[in-house]
Amino acid sequence: MAIKLGVSLYSLQEDYYLGKLDLEGCIERVSNEVGADGIEFLPDQMPLPGWPELSKEAVDLWFSWMEKYNTVPTSYGAVFFDTMYKNRMLTVKEVVDLTIEDLKRAARLGFKVYRTGIIRKEHLEILERCLPVAEELGIQIATEIHAPRGIHTWWTQEWLEVIQRTGTKAGGFVPDMGIFSVSLPVPFVKRLLREGANEAIIARIEEAYRAKEPLSEEDVRGMGGNEKDLQALSSINRLVYDDPEWLREVLPYTKHIHGKFYEMTEDYQESSIDYANAIRVLLDAGWDGYISSEYEGQRHYFDIGCDTYMDPVEQCRRHHVMIKNLIAKLSGR
């Protein structure tokens, strides 16, 4: 199939944070237990030895893992360091220089997609200035389309304008499936309920969100909502539900997708995100690329401790089953 499946090691972050897994361990579990070959990682989260210097030894180590676990590098999760110093923002030239160094590291590690994110207007100029180097390196600079900004916002549209104006082959996007959110993340709602939110009020907040008639603070207070209900409201205001059809506008420049999800049930459902329509568009467009599972639910279980964590590996496995099921069903197989 044209849609390939991978995992962002971001999904396994809590186990790494607490010292239960190292970088190799994460790759091993993705390969052996999720059964996927596409590896996305954030070097600043799970650095190779000596990072941010990248020695030949570190490169060899990386590829030895890729070979050992039968995996391939997909997308490299980069960050901007504009805020390096307290007394000033870095200049455009300084960020360009750092980004070019980073692009080279990504290319040396075999990545074809350099996922970054436009935050400030300056980033458009910065990334445009990096495009020639990216072309030379054969890597795509892809800005993530991520809530609270969607496809029809300047973050996406102005980068699209740069791609089309320059005619570059090295510019693109990583749409994050979170832009098709139909409700608050399930584990977040569970936590709010543990903390005292009202189930009925949250249900009405979510209905109003789906009806595109969002409630106001006054509305929620009028229903007798407490601070936790208001937290649900302010969170839902930062969610995005883009029409999945809009994906077609960016798919020609998209090689990689973030399969954001918050909680997979035992029967392979993720009720917070409209995967069905997104996958339908991808299939219809004949899109080719990796979807990286990006699990982001564990943090909502911190209050009740490590032992009741959802297992991120099992979560990613279920996520892949869901996508495969959708593909099978939608393509009539």
Add this chain to the structure above:
Amino acid sequence: MAIKLGVSLYSLQEDYYLGKLDLEGCIERVSNEVGADGIEFLPDQMPLPGWPELSKEAVDLWFSWMEKYNTVPTSYGAVFFDTMYKNRMLTVKEVVDLTIEDLKRAARLGFKVYRTGIIRKEHLEILERCLPVAEELGIQIATEIHAPRGIHTWWTQEWLEVIQRTGTKAGGFVPDMGIFSVSLPVPFVKRLLREGANEAIIARIEEAYRAKEPLSEEDVRGMGGNEKDLQALSSINRLVYDDPEWLREVLPYTKHIHGKFYEMTEDYQESSIDYANAIRVLLDAGWDGYISSEYEGQRHYFDIGCDTYMDPVEQCRRHHVMIKNLIAKLSGR
């Protein structure tokens, strides 16, 4: 002959500072007008384009000049950046990393000697940690033996200890001929006299220095000395006259020498420095390497303006004549 002659572009600094010469112009004048082939330069003084990044283009440009002017790179004048930040000194590791990068640049430009200088105790550890990289690059890390410190001071002796203890082939010295000073720099005395110093008092200060019975401030005041005479006294206290025989202790680790001088007369004399005895030792030891002329007299003519500058190119030419004359005379040719 085993003693080869070159010029440190440091000698031409004022013309560069005032925009009369660029880096290529300096090399051209050394080659065509001094008639020497050995080129020493300080990249921080006369940087190649894009410095401190060193592009392939910049390297090609450098070697195109070496070819065009029939010159060879001798010693690369490096500096330490410990004081990069106002709020702290750089750590040993940070300076090691910067120095390793710099060693690589020096090696790429074809230099065989990396002239640096030990200032803080930490520099001993820093340079020792850089030795393995220098060995790999085939470049010698040479600390300058420069007044106010001479051969028998810790700066020199502790680096000698490192060289002998490690058995490295990549550690050494650049003796600066200024450690054989027999009087204040001639142009400095001329300036002091223009500014009101007393010729007789300065002569007595210099005599006492040569007799190793230095005068005190009280002595000079007692002779009726003024502030300018006292300036001569404090300056002479920072001069060094090492026994030229001591050179033999460091010559086995010496590939390059700084031919410091302050003013060459028309008949090829430099009266402030004991070149005769130093050259005698070099010849007797059969020393092989470059002496880089390092003219440092122009600054003392700033007060009477550019037009009366000594011409640094002519000064270096005369300096080479002096050394050749000494070699001929001392080797009985």
Add this chain to the structure above:
Amino acid sequence: MNEKYLICEEGLRNVVQDGKKVGWEFWLRIPYYAGVPLSMIDHLKVTIDGEAVPEEAIRFNTSCGEVFTLQELETVTTYRWEYGEKARITVLQDGGLAPGRHKLEVDVALRIIYMPKGNSSYAWAEFDVE
């Protein structure tokens, strides 16, 4: 972020030098989902038994043994606080902490570009000190 796991289970210990208690220390994980150069630590406030520790008394110890004051951290771009690293935080205080139970509070913020309002995290814990 990660508030529950910021202060590490290693607890609170006195620092003894030449037989004298010269301060105390604890271990801290980063309040973020990645590592950062140390210069991106925007503030690190420490409170013990309800009393704020003077900023000048705080030292950040890197995993490779460098020691920085908070003021020095502002230019430290070449050393990182890695994700999951337990950074040792030392507080210089003659006599250290008295034996017994103490309440430690930390408020730590990083400068992250997509968090324009700053990323400040608060955590507290109680530990017995010998």
Add this chain to the structure above:
Amino acid sequence: MNEKYLICEEGLRNVVQDGKKVGWEFWLRIPYYAGVPLSMIDHLKVTIDGEAVPEEAIRFNTSCGEVFTLQELETVTTYRWEYGEKARITVLQDGGLAPGRHKLEVDVALRIIYMPKGNSSYAWAEFDVE
């Protein structure tokens, strides 16, 4: 060092923006025998007609067009003040300088490792301003 040539012969000029005089500027060479990263400028004091200019009003302009305050310079390691470069120094001052003769004084210091007491240079010049 190089005191005679620090202040450049380009003199002193008002800076006009949208038809208004918003400050004035002059050009300065480095008081050293090599170039340095801008963070190594330890201080840059400017005096006009005997009056010290407030530090916050001073701007250092790099040859490639970046503009930094003196406080920002403390972390600017990636841009250099090259040996022989005429750096444009701007002083923000509403109304600029009145036409006529003005006395400019500068005191500039770099942090150089082998000059433990600092390397401070003083220069002055008088110029006519239109």
